[in-house]
Amino acid sequence: MPTIQQQAARNLTKLRETRPLIHNITNFVVMNFTANILLAAGASPVMAHAENEVEEMVGFARALVLNIGTLTDDWVDAMVKAGKKATSLGVPIILDPVGAGATALRTNAAKRILAETKVSVVRGNASEILALAGAQTNTKGVDAADSVGQATDQAIRLATELGVPVAITGPQDLITDGKRVIRVNNGHALMSSITGTGCGATAIIGAFSGVDPDPVSAAATALAYYGLAGQRAAADANGPGSFMIRFLDALYNLPPEELERDARISE
Amino acid sequence: MPTIQQQAARNLTKLRETRPLIHNITNFVVMNFTANILLAAGASPVMAHAENEVEEMVGFARALVLNIGTLTDDWVDAMVKAGKKATSLGVPIILDPVGAGATALRTNAAKRILAETKVSVVRGNASEILALAGAQTNTKGVDAADSVGQATDQAIRLATELGVPVAITGPQDLITDGKRVIRVNNGHALMSSITGTGCGATAIIGAFSGVDPDPVSAAATALAYYGLAGQRAAADANGPGSFMIRFLDALYNLPPEELERDARISE
Amino acid sequence: MPTIQQQAARNLTKLRETRPLIHNITNFVVMNFTANILLAAGASPVMAHAENEVEEMVGFARALVLNIGTLTDDWVDAMVKAGKKATSLGVPIILDPVGAGATALRTNAAKRILAETKVSVVRGNASEILALAGAQTNTKGVDAADSVGQATDQAIRLATELGVPVAITGPQDLITDGKRVIRVNNGHALMSSITGTGCGATAIIGAFSGVDPDPVSAAATALAYYGLAGQRAAADANGPGSFMIRFLDALYNLPPEELERDARISE
Numbered sequence: 001m002p003t004i005q006q007q008a009a010r011n012l013t014k015l016r017e018t019r020p021l022i023h024n025i026t027n028f029v030v031m032n033f034t035a036n037i038l039l040a041a042g043a044s045p046v047m048a049h050a051e052n053e054v055e056e057m058v059g060f061a062r063a064l065v066l067n068i069g070t071l072t073d074d075w076v077d078a079m080v081k082a083g084k085k086a087t088s089l090g091v092p093i094i095l096d097p098v099g100a101g102a103t104a105l106r107t108n109a110a111k112r113i114l115a116e117t118k119v120s121v122v123r124g125n126a127s128e129i130l131a132l133a134g135a136q137t138n139t140k141g142v143d144a145a146d147s148v149g150q151a152t153d154q155a156i157r158l159a160t161e162l163g164v165p166v167a168i169t170g171p172q173d174l175i176t177d178g179k180r181v182i183r184v185n186n187g188h189a190l191m192s193s194i195t196g197t198g199c200g201a202t203a204i205i206g207a208f209s210g211v212d213p214d215p216v217s218a219a220a221t222a223l224a225y226y227g228l229a230g231q232r233a234a235a236d237a238n239g240p241g242s243f244m245i246r247f248l249d250a251l252y253n254l255p256p257e258e259l260e261r262d263a264r265i266s267e
Numbered sequence: 268m269p270t271i272q273q274q275a276a277r278n279l280t281k282l283r284e285t286r287p288l289i290h291n292i293t294n295f296v297v298m299n300f301t302a303n304i305l306l307a308a309g310a311s312p313v314m315a316h317a318e319n320e321v322e323e324m325v326g327f328a329r330a331l332v333l334n335i336g337t338l339t340d341d342w343v344d345a346m347v348k349a350g351k352k353a354t355s356l357g358v359p360i361i362l363d364p365v366g367a368g369a370t371a372l373r374t375n376a377a378k379r380i381l382a383e384t385k386v387s388v389v390r391g392n393a394s395e396i397l398a399l400a401g402a403q404t405n406t407k408g409v410d411a412a413d414s415v416g417q418a419t420d421q422a423i424r425l426a427t428e429l430g431v432p433v434a435i436t437g438p439q440d441l442i443t444d445g446k447r448v449i450r451v452n453n454g455h456a457l458m459s460s461i462t463g464t465g466c467g468a469t470a471i472i473g474a475f476s477g478v479d480p481d482p483v484s485a486a487a488t489a490l491a492y493y494g495l496a497g498q499r500a501a502a503d504a505n506g507p508g509s510f511m512i513r514f515l516d517a518l519y520n521l522p523p524e525e526l527e528r529d530a531r532i533s534e
Numbered sequence: 535m536p537t538i539q540q541q542a543a544r545n546l547t548k549l550r551e552t553r554p555l556i557h558n559i560t561n562f563v564v565m566n567f568t569a570n571i572l573l574a575a576g577a578s579p580v581m582a583h584a585e586n587e588v589e590e591m592v593g594f595a596r597a598l599v600l601n602i603g604t605l606t607d608d609w610v611d612a613m614v615k616a617g618k619k620a621t622s623l624g625v626p627i628i629l630d631p632v633g634a635g636a637t638a639l640r641t642n643a644a645k646r647i648l649a650e651t652k653v654s655v656v657r658g659n660a661s662e663i664l665a666l667a668g669a670q671t672n673t674k675g676v677d678a679a680d681s682v683g684q685a686t687d688q689a690i691r692l693a694t695e696l697g698v699p700v701a702i703t704g705p706q707d708l709i710t711d712g713k714r715v716i717r718v719n720n721g722h723a724l725m726s727s728i729t730g731t732g733c734g735a736t737a738i739i740g741a742f743s744g745v746d747p748d749p750v751s752a753a754a755t756a757l758a759y760y761g762l763a764g765q766r767a768a769a770d771a772n773g774p775g776s777f778m779i780r781f782l783d784a785l786y787n788l789p790p791e792e793l794e795r796d797a798r799i800s801e
Binding site for chain 1: 288295298299302303306307311312313314315316317319320323324327511512513514515516517518519520
């Protein structure tokens with residue numbers, strides 16, 4: 001059995017070789033950046049949100065990414081419809097509950113998707129995961145107002161209760177299915193200086209889920225790859241603009257053997 | 268009492284220290300760039316446009332930015348709903364009347380927002396401000412077809428009639444509440460070579476309005492900061508692409524003491 | 535009569551001198567990048583999709599670009615409405631049938647626009663053009679799964695049947711009105727590593743159609759310009775991020791005389 005670091009390298013290699021189609025129903029702010037992140041990593045992204053085509057489109061996909069960052073009721077309906085079809089087809093669903101806890105619409109939409117579809121991984125910041133767990137949160141928008149450390153126990157409880165693996169990203173990432181608890185120590189502070197890095201992390205978990213059937217392994221290896229690309233990009237960035245560009249380059253260029261060597265994943 | 272240049276430096280420092288949440292209901296073209304501009308400046312952006320969450324979201328915000336760049340009727344309804352709540356809470360509203368004068372839908376939407384909510388600052392190009400003032404304009408789209416000089420008298424009249432400070436951006440920016448007339452001479456021609464710099468200026472006025480209760484001072488210092496970052500970015504740019512990236516870096520890196528020294532604000 | 539290479543240089547010069555307004559009803563993923571591509575080339579982009587303003591807006595435009603990349607029924611209605619008005623005004627319409635063949639909604643929307651408006655040029659990848667021609671395609675999303683070579687005969691047949699020039703982009707581009715068959719050999723593999731280069735090509739055909747009344751010439755010269763800018767950008771790019779930025783710079787900087795010299799257009 002490979003180590004998790006070896007699995008990371010294998011997943012990245014397989015992603016680039018097989019170019020899985022990732023169907024995204026995501027928010028307006030990050031659509032372009034998410035598509036570019038997926039392309040840079042080696043996946044083939046498609047964005048489609050019309051209720052009368054999402055079932056057809058998800059039939060081609062190896063993963064479905066649902067992100068409620070700029071939701072309205074009709075978009076949530078489309079997400080649930082796509083999610084039900086994905087569930088019936090066995091296509092993994094990755095949920096990004098952007099801003100859960102900030103407004104009732106967001107918290108309820110995330111809970112509805114979790115209830116009506118079989119989510120493979122839910123990925124959020126600490127505040128969003130606390131909100132889904134029904135715990136106290138300090139969130140006022142879409143940026144985290146709580147720490148991963150504060151949210152660890154709630155994440156384990158949430159994963160257990162829902163039967164859905166939970167990933168919290170932050171300075172240190174946490175992935176748990178309620179039994180396994182994995183931490184990823186890749187990443188860089190500049191990643192939070194641009195919009196959409198969290199959403200992009202969710203999409204990359206989707207891409208890795210398209211090549212790795214174990215959701216915990218897919219999420220942990222995806223976040224190590226993503227964070228390591230962030231470290232490479234930050235090395236010679238002058239600020240958030242140049243970081244953003246170097247980040248796409250780093251996702252595209254990162255060799256699997258460097259990922260195996262520099263992934264900081266601990267269980 | 269500080270000079271306006273000192274106030275500019277204070278506002279930037281306070282913005283970076285307090286990271287005010289800025290709620291944007293804006294157009295699809297610039298959502299990503301606007302969010303990155305606000306993050307680079309030090310603010311915390313959120314985009315939310317659903318009628319059933321905008322009142323809740325604006326309750327967390329220190330400013331509300333309304334931009335009609337890709338409007339439809341339901342989006343205008345959401346803007347008015349958010350704006351009424353912001354008015355009742357005392358949250359400053361910054362209006363960007365993108366394309367006012369080009370179509371009746373746009374002119375009417377901007378006028379409706381001005382009539383039904385208490386706007387703190389309206390920021391447009393010369394053509395848009397002329398259109399709102401009911402004057403002749405040459406606009407055919409969303410780019411300015413008239414000069415700031417041509418629009419000055421109308422801007423003063425409009426500000427007086429509405430009781431709303433008006434900012435016109437262009438090669439020279441003008442800010443007036445009908446009594447004070449401030450000019451800002453920062454900026455660079457490359458700023459008009461990329462989409463969304465006008466919309467970004469409006470958002471930055473929102474961010475500065477989140478830390479400076481005087482709308483005229485907030486607008487003038489915001490535009491000096493924004494224009495100076497444009498000058499810094501243009502210094503070694505090879506074209507609009509590299510300018511865009513260096514602009515985000517410059518917004519992030521500009522020291523308050525350089526803003527105080529190089530802000531070209533005259534009253 | 536000028537050579538097609540000379541015509542390319544003339545079109546680019548005229549584009550930068552006259553800055554034609556290009557009205558886009560396009561998808562959420564590429565709106566920002568498309569606007570920046572058009573600005574870098576010298577055109578003046580506007581995005582407007584509300585049913586109650588598209589007729590007014592297209593009245594100012596020199597070309598209308600319709601792109602179904604993230605369509606819903608109401609957006610298709612707006613496209614048809616704008617397209618009918620453009621037809622009556624003689625404004626050239628450029629259609630990008632993104633994802634035709636992948637879902638019935640997309641194939642039907644593209645066919646409806648072709649039936650109800652007078653399209654000047656339809657630009658797609660090989661899979662999309664095969665789908666419109668009613669031929670077998672391997673498409674599963676929005677990326678090409680078929681080659682230009684495989685689609686050539688069908689493109690000629692489709693152009694003849696519809697009376698609409700067809701452009702297929704890929705490693706080699708093909709432009710045909712059923713009689714003339716033109717090939718363009720500019721371009722670079724990195725162009726397919728970022729999202730929206732196909733959509734941008736369609737928009738640039740729109741810009742060139744705003745200054746060149748011959749749709750076949752407009753499309754061929756536009757694609758040579760666009761591909762040559764891609765070559766220049768790729769020369770020192772480190773990956774898709776830096777390529778994207780250098781591409782905007784190259785579109786902005788490319789001298790007409792270099793386009794005349796390096797355009798690889800053969801008939």
